Amino acid sequence: MEGSLNFEEQTREHTNEYADAGLRTLILAYRELDEEEYNKFNTAFTEARNSISADRDAQVDELAETIEKDMILLGATAVEDNLQKGVPECIDKLAQAGIKIWVLTGDKMETAINIGFACSLLRQGMKQIIITLETTEIKTIEKTGDKPAITKAVMSSDIAIAQFRFLERLLLVHGHWCYRRISSMICYFFYKNLMFGFTLFLFEAYASFSGQPAYNDWYMSLYNVFFTSLPVLALGVFDQDVSTRFCL
Template sequence: MNSTSVILFSFFNIFFSSIIFDRLADNGGAYQEATTSHLSNYAEDGFRTLAFAYRVLELAEYEQWNSIFMQAKTTVGPEREELLEHATEMIEKELILLGVAAVEDKLQKGVSLSLSERVHACLGLKVESLIYGTDASFLTYGIRALEIALKSDVRDQFLQLAVNCASVICCRVSPKQKALAVMASDFSLPQFRFLERLLIVHGHWCYKRISKMVLYFVYKNIAFGLTLFYYEIFTNFSGDSLYDDWYMVMFNVLLTSLPVISLGVFEQDVSSDVCLQFPSLYRQGQRNIIFSWSRIVGWILNGTVAASVVFLANIYIFSPDAFRQEGNVADITHYGVIMYTCIIWTVNCQIALIITHFTWIQHLFIWGSILLWYIFAIAFGALPPDYSQRGFNIITESIGSAPKYWIATFLVIVVALLPYFTHIAFQRLLYPMDDHIIQEMKHCKKDVKENQMWLREQRNSQRSTQVGFTARVDARIRSFKEGLSLKRISIYKSVTNTPFYKSWTSSPLFS
């Protein structure tokens, strides 16, 4: 090597050995066999490898390449990356292999726990599926395969394959590709250990919150809207509106919006610690238990029943008799305010029955929304008749002083909520879901008093579950076997404790 030569050293943080071996000169692979053996040994030990190679360049050749490289480096535009890659390919060839080094590549904190069996249980996967890639819903590829798939004529097929997969695992991708993936993702994790809590805790909570929120939103709008429809039928489609225009505007804007938001933000059927103890709760979302068609139809019927009770009960109670001592009878204005009051109370009390985790914010939103209705009705009625029109002093001087109004409101609310309350009571008693059982165990503190029961339920929650008739049959069989075993133990103890048995076993025949 003369004074006009330049030595170029190349370092490759490699995952596939072909990355460096493909760039060696014809006489540059003297240590290739030994390097391959070292790479295999390091990979088995989990080390991160760094390969070394060099190339001798003439100074003129280096300066020519450097000018191309600097021009590509200073280029502004979408072609910059392509020019830099081309410049790199020009110089990183005809290399002489020196060897490979390895350093310990420690896992991030909590990675092994995030790949534990409880994460596999919540996803319904086997460990072998993740290790060997035997699950058909997974797609695993590396940076070399990605480059080929994106630049060749199979790009469309590769895209279709990735879209059809439930999960895609990218290995050794470039920082730019990682950035693109993060920008197109719903969630991005700075550390792998956050995956466990994201799935088991927030995944379960998010599914429950969104499902309950959407179903309740359907319920409350059906309950409110059907009263208008019923009134039109009752008046032979006269065209009169049961509620004042301001009442209809306030319903979704202020009087029922905040409780729905609190349900979608703060609801927790179980605590985060319990979610981590019972990862199978996550599978409720995979099986779509809470947002099934039967649930949707059930909430539609619940809203229909609530609207029917509110309308028919108030029509029956307030007509044709007078509701005040002065002999006043109810007209469209009175019916509108009375039914509107019942609807506000019913839908807000309904969401109170749905919520399983109360905070002071939820109490404020629910009961504050009901109080806000009375404040608005009084303030709106205090305006001059030109503005308040038929709502003028409707609460303070008309229906507010009538005991019948308050009694009817209470009775209508109870009857309207009774079907849902009865349904949920029977469901928890006869066909409880996993979260119902865990809630009762935590509420009754059976995890403290009966630790064995708590551990047994925790183990059962991590098993593959069955749904429907088969599950009920298996449960009855297990219950029968447990009862039979207890009876056998009881009979054995009663027999062995008798004087006859003790004297018989102590005789010389048993010595």
Template sequence: MTPIKNTEKVGFSYNQLADPKFAFYDHSLVEAVKLSDVPTHRFFWLLSLCHTVMPEERRKPHYFFSCMSGNLVYQVQSPDEGALITAARNFGFVFQARTLETITVVEMGETKIYKLLAILDFNNVSFLFLFLVVRSPEGDLTLYCKGADTILYELLHSSCDSLKEETTEHLNEFAGEGLRTLVVAYKNLDEDYFQDWIRRHHEASTALEGWEDKLSELYEDIGKGLMLLGATATEDKLQDRVPQSIETLAKAHIKIWVLTGDKQETAVNIGYSCNLLNEDMEDVFIIEGSTSDDVLNELRNARKKMKPESFLDSDEINIQFEKSSKKQKFYLMSKQMGSAHIGVGISGQEGMQAILSSDDFFAQFHYLQHLLLVHGRWSYIRMCKFLKYFFYKNFAFTLVHFWYGFFSGFSAQIVYDEWFIMIPK
């Protein structure tokens, strides 16, 4: 949060485990925490419980981002989780320990142990970032969930409509500033229903066929009727010299694609901040369809506009807009623009997936500029000279043996010694 001029910083003297470097200026939120406001406390309960963070006292291992506050070190797989768990800690909801079956949280100085009953990390079927069911020390069953607003909004209870409208306004404001947003929600569960759901979950997870679709249906079923708590927004800073590097690569007529799961406003804002988009661009198209048919038509029109001379309606006849064909539609459109042959990952704080999927990787994005425009150019020149030399050498070598065949009766006898072909010159 940007500090307001002449506003005093909030004191966290009530929380002995707060980070002394943490600066916050919204006194109303802190007062709500002190007054034990139930929605506010439940919001921070969710942040302290709904995550995959591991607390440790030792130093961070390689390839993991460490979020350290006081003497407790959080090992997280992304800075977003680190920011949210640290925020909950500073407000008095300290995630302290985790086992396979329990989560320990210090809530306003009181230690509580929650029993972990079910957990679903982010996957390509549900598109929920995280979903878990815990039993509180008082015995209450609660489902906590955080994820994209486009998915969670479809699961909300009708009583959340007014809060949903207000939250949407905040999300649009956050996205316009280039912040990464998440929606958080919860649901109280009935004991009998949950036991039946656990049984069906076990059957689906052990099924030999179609287990992904069955699990997706189960998570959608238990998620119906969620109660909206609010939203979070975190800043995703670019690495140094990223805008300058992208601008230079664009001047070299190198095609650049950016795939993101952020809101459209966030993606556009980041696109301008990193010089991927600029005011001089013409014919910028944005896919805004709300149905499968609308998106399909917009992609078809965009592809036709890129290269109308190579567009064939016959390519689209048998394509149905399903999960597999979405990838096929995007592949067809990207093929018009040119496909990549070598994948280079960036080992940033969220770069593990890119590293695992790439052919090579390095630490900073701006290294790519030197790799392509300097070493890439040198490699291209070396390869051209080598191929040119290799072609003429083999042509001369083969032509001599061809003529010699008339004198040797085509007996495969060679003119030169075998080692001659290995000599560069």
């Protein structure tokens, strides 16, 4: 019994050391089952997975908890998780631009801090405020993983990028151009529609408000679709007040 406790303590210490080094940790354990116990569990687990009821996930989790207990510890493993190319440089550029960056992670605190230093998000001398929080939602995410949350966020977002370093050009270059183009387009559409309505008013005043149309139906239909669309396309494609190098 004492040896088992020592082994668990050593494994915990090794896991913390791996996390401090920025490694991904995985604890291995097993449990011996006889054939009758396994067949009983497998039958119930298969029925729960094939269930179409609303509490299907709850049934699966409940059955998994009945079998995932009284396990024997084997040890812990660690895998190096390298950063993507250009992550530190991208974060440094965003910080210089005054953009505040938050990191949401389900890793151990030691791993998160190590990764923060590796990607230049954290620096020596920064003040650390550590708040420990444990809620039902956090436990659920830790148990099921963050893949469903990431998939939902991607489906709800306007833009999804494959690598983090693409965010630098997306925000600092295309973001700057987009803001400028949108502001110009607002003024363009405002004055375009104002002039169209103003000419109609002048014509009606000249025609003594007789109701005679100033433009034919084709012109009014094609005014926004064709006659005034080329400046919008040209501005959206070619307007660049500063170069890419200047933005970066």
